[in-house]
Amino acid sequence: MQRCDVVVLGAGAAGMMCAATAGQRGRSVVLIDHSLKLAEKIRISGGGRCNFTNLNISPECYLSNNPHFVKSALKQFTQHDFIALMYKHGLSFQEKTLGQLFCDQHSQGVIDLLKTEVDAGGAQWRQGSRIVAVAGHPDGGFVVQTERDDQSESWQCESLVVATGGLSIPQIGATPIGYEIAKQFGLRIVPQAAALVPLTFQAEDLWTELAGVAIEDAIVACGRQQFREAILFTHKGVSGPAILQISSYWQPGESLVIDLLPSVQLADIWPTANREALLSTILAEWLPKRFLQVWLQKYGEIKPLKQYSPKVLQQIADDLHHWEVKPSGTQGYKKAEVTRGGVDTDELQSKTMMARQVPGLFFIGEVVDVTGWLGGYNFQWAWSSGYVAGLHV
Structure with a gap:
């Protein structure tokens, strides 16, 4: 001894x-x-x-x-x-x-x-x-x-x-x-529980074609807590600093609300934008083109701004500013920075x-x-x- x-x-x-x-x-x-x-x-x-x-x-x-x-x-x-x-x-x-x-x-x-x-x-x-x-x-x-x-x-x-x-x-x-x-x-x-960890989606929610796309400025909120940093789409879900931060606060079954365009309000952009320009071209000032190609397919083909009704434009704005997602889980301790x-x-x-x-x-x-x-x-x-x-x- x-x-x-x-x-x-x-x-x-x-x-x-x-x-x-x-x-x-x-x-x-x-x-x-x-x-x-x-x-x-x-x-x-x-x-x-x-x-x-x-x-x-x-x-x-x-x-x-x-x-x-x-x-x-x-x-x-x-x-x-x-x-x-x-x-x-x-x-x-x-x-x-x-x-x-x-x-x-x-x-x-x-x-x-x-x-x-x-x-x-x-x-x-x-x-x-x-x-x-x-x-x-x-x-x-x-x-x-x-x-x-x-x-x-x-x-x-x-x-x-x-x-x-x-x-x-x-x-x-x-x-x-x-x-x-x-x-x-x-x-x-x-x-x-795993913390500071990437989050996963159900397979049917997964936009695999977006894997590798980063959005450099987003606000991710869970309840009252929110972080404004980059997010990254992966083959399994979402990662990036804002996601890692919010993961420490997220509990299974809860939803996240993501503002993909925190630096602008689209409702203020539409009236002054070039109505002949494609909507994807207008939004490309703030969001990656590859992301927009996938996102805007939800609303039909990508068209000039003038061909979207005010109701659809409002829906697009609401979805980009208040995108609600429900993660299925995390990537676990192997990918977690802390416990x-x-x-x-x-x-x-x-x-x-x-x-x-x-x-x-x-x-x-x-x-x-x-x-x-x-x-x-x-x-x-x-x-x-x-x-x-x-x-x-």
Whole structure:
């Protein structure tokens, strides 16, 4: 039996941030991960460019059964604190749309930053270690049993941090072990679902001929929540930033309302448009021609504007501004960027991430019932939750 102050399960974004923070406070830390490849989810994020945070971080950009839970962690470690870390390590970045920050040195730069910070705290790495068992110790603290290269190890620690992530992207090793540990210690779990994920249609609703067509400016609404970004038609349904965003709010059986022309009102366009021009030509100023060819077939052949009755023009305008669709489902965890749901935040102290009823047990990152918007928000939750746990382990 080996002893240390802190065992962190999971060497992803949150786990490494926690291990670095705790280690640099003088705590002896062991960082355990099942994978030999370090931080694979960071590596593939943003197509390898790593959208590491967002300038517009605020609690309103997160979903949770307790919408106030994120406030303390986000205040204790802000996006500007992580930006300062980037500067400290000589990394540069670019601001893209909607406040998204991408690392110029790509994902590897962020991974190297985190590894250097962990090493600065003197943590022991145990990559390629499978968690065999976790239990409370009779004298307090915890015991973690692992197996690596057919060799067993046991660690006794005062604090145990679960940073094992969610169920998204199982092809790189996602497992439900974090939820299983939470249940083992009596913590409630909010049901999980794929989030930031493409949506699917029934086969008969699928416009397969539109696969690959993007509409760069659309508003997608589900109930009171809406996002204005691009959408992309796929062979299975719809994707693109606006769809991924709304997917976190969508529940099976619900409909979405899409405004395909938010920048104009067609009712104001018709009176001043060239009545001799084809309707598809008029609308092509705002919408892709390939999309219009398919869409306008619903109303018969494509004709000059003057050949459409006012009633039909009104219907076309209504349909383009208020297109109601009912997705049949999602493309699941394989295509999801994150997992919605997880360890119930009512079970955790928001200032420390420690379980209220189990002293020394912490949950951070995606395993917790906190889901951020697309665009760097989930990485910021990893940094913030990992940091505050690291201060208190």
